[in-house]
Amino acid sequence: MAGMGTLLVSLSGLTDGDDADRARAVAFAVELDRRGVPLTHLVQPRAAGAPPLRRADDLVRWIAGRVGAGDDLLLHGYDHTADPVGAWQNGSVPRIGRRTEFGALPRHEALLRLTAARRVLTATGLSTDGFAAPGWTASAGTVAALPEQGFTLCADETAIRSTLPGGPVLRARVLTFRSSEPWLRAEPAAGGRRALPAQALRSVRRAGVVRIGLRAKDLRKPHRVGAALEAIDAARSAGAVGSVHRGLFPVVAAAA
Template structure:
C-alpha cells in the first residue's frame, strides 16, 4: 500500500507571512501542496490573505479551521476548563458557527467544504452539523472523515517537533503505507521549518504520494474550489 502525505499549515497572518511563503516555496520544489487552515474571523485583510487566495487558486487547498477559536462559544455560566471551539458543541450551536464561518469566508472571496476543527477536536454534534451543511471532509485528530459516505481514513495528526522520535514516527508510517499527516503552526516555523522539511523528505523517500485534505482525485476529497467563480473580494472590510 502506498502512503499518502498531507502537510497542513495554520496561523497564517501578517507576522508569519514571510515564513509561510518560504515554506510554500520549499514544498513547491518538492511538488507537495499545502492544506491551508484558516479561521475567517481571525483573518486580517492584506498581503497574507491575498497570499492565501493566490495559493488556493493553485494546487493548495483551503480548509475551514473553525470560526474564531472561541474557547466557550456556548457562553456557559460556569466553565471548568477551556475547550477547543468545536470540541463540545451540540449540533445546533455548531451549525450556527459553521454558517457564520462560511459567510465570513464568502466575504473574503473564499469557499471550501473541507473542515479541520481547532485543536483537531470535533464533537459528535459538530459532525452532525457538518453533514447537514454539506461539508465533504472533516480532518480531526485521529483521521479524515468523508462526510458524504461515512468512510474514515485513520491517521493521526503529527504536529511537527524537533525531537528525533518525530522523524522516526513519520518514517515508520510512510514505510507501512500509512496516512502521514504533518501539521505545523506558522508561528513555530522559525524553529521547526527544517524538521518539517526533513519529515517531508523522509515520507517522499519512502514513496508517499502528496495530497491535501481537499484533493479532487482523492476518495476523501472535497469537490469545491477554494476561490469561488465570480467571487467579489471586499477589500474594505
C-alpha cells in the same frame, strides 16, 4: 480513497499572525514547491477580537493564489474563541483547552458558528467544503452540523472522514509540535529533529498516510522547520506522494 503513500502537510495560525509570520509561511511554501508537495491552508475567518478577513487582505490574496496553483484550503473554525459559552453550557462541560472552539459544542451551537464562519469566508472570495477542527478536536455535534452547511470532509486528530452518509474514514494521526506529543517530549533538546522524521516513516509504513500539521508559530523556530522538512523528505523517500485533504476521497473531490 487514498492509497499507500500519501503525504499531507497543513499550516494554520496565519490569521492572527504578523507580517513576519506570513513571510516565513511564504518561504516554507517555496520549500514545499521544490519538493512537489502541496500545502493545505487551515484558515480561521477572524482572530478573536479582531476584524474578519477581507478580500483585499494580502493574506487572502496569497492563499487564493496558492490554492489556484494546487494548494488546498480547509475552514479552521471561526475565531478560535476558547470553549464558546452558550445557553447549553451549565458548568457540566469541562474546559478542554485554549484552541478547542468546536471541541464540546452541541449541534445547534456548532451550526451557528459554522454559518458565521462560512459567511465571512465567502465574502473574502475563498471557499471550501472541508473542515479542520481547531485543536484537532470536533464534537459529535460539530460533525453532525457540518453537512448542513455543505461540508463534506472533516479532519480531526486521529482521522479524516467524509461527512456524507456512509462515507469513508481514513485513520491517520496528525503529527504536530504540540507539547503534549510524546515523541517530542522524548527529544526536547533536538526539538524533534530526529523524532519527527522517524514518526513520519513509521506512519507511511504502517498506515500509508503521513499527516504533518504545522502552526505559524512553529515556523518561528528554525529547528522545527528543519525537522518538518526532513520528515517530508523521509516520507517522500519511502514513496509517499504529496496530496491535499480534499483529494483523498473521489466522491468528496467530485462534490467540491
